[in-house]
Amino acid sequence: MPTVASSALRVPQSRIRELADIAMKMDDVLKLYFGESNIQTPEYIKRAAAKALGEGYTFYTENAGLPGLRQDLADYYRRVQDVDLDPRSEIVVTASGVQALNVTIRCVLNPGDEALVLTPAWPNSAANVWMDNAVPKEIPLLLRGDRYAVDFDSLQAAVTPRTRLLVYTSPSNPLGWVATEDEQEELLEFTRRYNLWLLADEVYERLYYRGVEPGIPTPSILRKANRDDAVIVAQSFSKTYCMTGWRIGWLVARRDVGQKATQLNEFIISHPASFVQRAAQTALALGEEELRKMLARLKENRDFCLAALRRMPRVTVPSPDGAFYLFPKIEGVTDSFAFCRKLLEETHVGLAPGVAFGAGGEGSVRICYAAEQGILEQAMERLARFLSQRVV
Numbered sequence: 001m002p003t004v005a006s007s008a009l010r011v012p013q014s015r016i017r018e019l020a021d022i023a024m025k026m027d028d029v030l031k032l033y034f035g036e037s038n039i040q041t042p043e044y045i046k047r048a049a050a051k052a053l054g055e056g057y058t059f060y061t062e063n064a065g066l067p068g069l070r071q072d073l074a075d076y077y078r079r080v081q082d083v084d085l086d087p088r089s090e091i092v093v094t095a096s097g098v099q100a101l102n103v104t105i106r107c108v109l110n111p112g113d114e115a116l117v118l119t120p121a122w123p124n125s126a127a128n129v130w131m132d133n134a135v136p137k138e139i140p141l142l143l144r145g146d147r148y149a150v151d152f153d154s155l156q157a158a159v160t161p162r163t164r165l166l167v168y169t170s171p172s173n174p175l176g177w178v179a180t181e182d183e184q185e186e187l188l189e190f191t192r193r194y195n196l197w198l199l200a201d202e203v204y205e206r207l208y209y210r211g212v213e214p215g216i217p218t219p220s221i222l223r224k225a226n227r228d229d230a231v232i233v234a235q236s237f238s239k240t241y242c243m244t245g246w247r248i249g250w251l252v253a254r255r256d257v258g259q260k261a262t263q264l265n266e267f268i269i270s271h272p273a274s275f276v277q278r279a280a281q282t283a284l285a286l287g288e289e290e291l292r293k294m295l296a297r298l299k300e301n302r303d304f305c306l307a308a309l310r311r312m313p314r315v316t317v318p319s320p321d322g323a324f325y326l327f328p329k330i331e332g333v334t335d336s337f338a339f340c341r342k343l344l345e346e347t348h349v350g351l352a353p354g355v356a357f358g359a360g361g362e363g364s365v366r367i368c369y370a371a372e373q374g375i376l377e378q379a380m381e382r383l384a385r386f387l388s389q390r391v392v
């Protein structure tokens with residue numbers, strides 16, 4: 001009997017999804033396990049999609065996405081990051097951030113290659129490496145005081161003749177860690193030295209709380225790289241514009257990968273939905289004010305949850321600079337999936353187990369604080385009660 005391919009069988013199940021599948025069968029769960037808020041996409045974006053449908057954006061577009069959207073993305077980079085890009089060769093519109101990861105990883109790895117992945121990390125980039133018959137090697141970030149840092153010694157020790165790619169996420173899901181400019185430079189130098197591709201997942205670029213004013217982005221690796229560097233950025237409209245369900249993102253890459261990803265997308269998605277691309281143009285054009293409001297709300301939520309967690313027994317939690325997650329470590333927890341399951345069943349609070357995020361994640365849980373404050377208040381109260389009632 002034919003069997004499922006071994007490359008597919010090697011892809012582990014997402015343990016966030018496994019927990020969510022249990023939660024989705026229950027009523028009244030406070031859902032903090034996914035990376036999204038319970039706030040819908042802003043009306044001006046919904047209206048733009050409806051208008052685009054009315055105007056007939058119902059046909060196929062270019063594989064790389066509408067030229068107008070690619071131009072808008074190039075303008076966005078000039079305005080927000082002070083980076084010049086060629087919209088015709090270096091930007092490809094994708095059907096989400098995860099699809100940008102999928103197609104670019106496919107473009108740079110051969111079967112049997114190895115990819116270094118900085119963890120704890122959202123599991124999808126490592127899963128994409130597995131899907132290409134290649135092998136991810138997880139290199140945990142090190143907690144130094146209240147801040148995570150890249151462990152360059154371990155990175156160096158992990159390089160073999162098969163290593164082709166280094167993947168990192170900044171701001172990080174689940175840590176909220178943001179690579180410093182020195183770390184970015186060192187990562188770039190490292191990949192130049194060992195002849196590797198550097199894939200930066202920057203989908204949380206705009207969710208940054210340390211800028212001189214709200215809305216200032218985390219500096220993109222594109223500021224440091226020259227256009228001939230083997231650098232790829234995966235990006236998304238999901239987080240900045242509350243568009244998780246729309247499935248739209250983009251990638252920036254050296255021209256050869258940009259071209260190949262465009263061609264491969266013909267056979268994968270062809271292109272993202274036409275009217276969604278038009279709505280994305282509107283998000284880029286009009287989104288800044290709404291984004292600043294969201295950032296103020298997220299910062300309040302972060303500070304509220306951080307303070308609540310720091311009052312709980314056996315909990316230690318570094319203060320994150322970006323994204324919308326907290327990743328507290330709970331003393332005594334050795335099986336974070338079992339812990340999250342029990343918490344869910346007994347209190348209806350849904351958190352993501354740290355084990356889902358690879359090396360360095362076990363013993364912690366991820367809390368997404370993008371939900372409304374009323375939900376967070378209840379969740380923190382129930383978690384505090386749960387922890388005070390048991391020795392885990």
Ligand SMILES: Cc1ncc(COP(=O)(O)O)c(C=O)c1O
Pocket residue numbers: 035096097098099122169172173201203235236237238244247248249
């Ligand atoms: C680090 C990271 N990268 C990429 C994505 C993908 O976002 P999307 O596929 O919704 O664009 C996510 C979503 O949670 C994420 O956390």
